[in-house]
Amino acid sequence: MPQKQAENPGNSGNTVVRRFSVAPMMDWTDRHCRFFLRLLSKQTLLYTEMVTTGALLHNDAHRFLRHDASEHPLALQLGGSVPADLAACARLAEDAGYDEVNLNVGCPSDRVQNNMIGACLMAHPALVADCVKAMRDAVSTPVTVKHRIGINGRDSYAELCDFVGQVREAGCRSFTVHARIAILEGLSPKENREVPPLRYEVAAQLKADFPDLEIVLNGGIKTLEECQAHLETFDGVMLGREAYHNPYLLAEVDQRLFGSDAPVVSRSEVLAQLRPYIVAHMESGGAMHHVTRHILGLAQGFKGARRFRQLLSADIHKAAQPLAVFDQAVELLQGR
Known part of the structure; x- marks a missing residue:
């Protein structure tokens, strides 16, 4: 039987179940993709593509926030580093009915680095903490963070603990950990998903050292058997490209990971x-x-x-x- 899901109370007692989720993926997890994936699994937590604060505040917010009611449970991933802007966007997300707001601290692309978005923020834990606090102060929707285990030049375990510790002090209780470092110079985003080695043991140590936090594992997971094994250690697992390229994998998620007795959809x-x-x-x-x-x-x-x-x-x-x-x-x- 599935283990009891760790609770994440957010700001107001809302509980989002993160036992299994599909990662935010640029150009892929748009509203049409999410509608399709929801037909395969009712329990999976779905994430939007990363949406920058500038896109929401200075363009057509409705276009970026639009979603079908069936997509829930649904999280909006934001890219940004200005606390006031992130707070404003979190309010837009809450008004639009999203179940979670997630801050991207993992994307390694040059384009987002130049705007202080993504993995480069791991070098600025105090700023990430300020961003999280601003969003938490603005909304009752749970605020979470997705990050790497480090970046080049700041990849020690002590520095990872410093990052998580400071963000925890700002009130974040759920962290999705991509168990690779990000190399911010010289590697493409695709190479950053493949070249730095996976280090699940680092994420496991993080869970052991921060037992009060919800730790969701991301990176390199391909099968439900692997998911079940990782759930012995972590509170949740997140799949990315495997879920996109082999979507029928989701058809058994509810039964095998959530204990549902509903028939598997063909x-x-x-x-x-x-x-x-x-x-x-x-x-x-x-x-x-x-x-x-x-x-x-x-x-x-x-x-x-x-x-x-x-x-x-x-x-x-x-x-x-x-x-x-x-x-x-x-x-x-x-x-x-």
């Missing part, structure tokens, strides 16, 4: 439930590929997977009736 059932959503999106002026680009991995491992991907990634752009092409793709997974 691939064809998911596509049948997705079809009305696609129709509504197209009727509102959207394109089918806005949705179908996220489901290409659903046929992974099956004969016909290549044809499934071709239909939904290439053929729909040339078709006079793209819904007919979608239905062709559905037929390839009928009964599976």
Whole structure:
């Protein structure tokens, strides 16, 4: 049976269950992707793409915050380092109904570093603490932090504990730990997800040394068996690219990690439930590929997977009736 989930009271007794979550991924975890993933698992905590404070405060906030009610439980990940701006954005998130606000302290890209966003903030724990306090003072929605175990030049365990300790003093009680350091010069974001070695033992030591905190493990996890093993040590696990490229993995999450007795949904059932959503999106002026680009991995491992991907990634752009092409793709997974 699943272990009892550690409670995270946030600011006002709200409890967000972080036992299993899908990571925020730029260009991937948009609202269409999240709607699709929710059809596979009702319990998984879903995260938005990272949204910068500037995008929310100086552009169309509704466009960035828009989501379907079915996506809950749902967290908004923010990128920023100005406490007042983050507080204003946290208020927007709370007004929009998000269940959690997460601060990105893990993204290593040059573009965000130049704006003091992401992993570079690990060198400034006092500033991160100020950001967290400002958001917590502004909203009752739980405020969390996602970070690395260090950055080049600040990668000792003592420095990691200093970072977590200062942010804890600001009231944060839930930390999602990507168990790699980030190399801020010379590596691309993709290389930063692969080159620095995974060090789960560092994250485990963090949980041992901060037993009062909720520690969610992220980085390199690919199977539900691995998730179950890590849940012996950590309060939760977060999957990123594996959940995107092999989304049907989520179909057994509720049963295996949350103890649900609901039947496992089939691939064809998911596509049948997705079809009305696609129709509504197209009727509102959207394109089918806005949705179908996220489901290409659903046929992974099956004969016909290549044809499934071709239909939904290439053929729909040339078709006079793209819904007919979608239905062709559905037929390839009928009964599976």
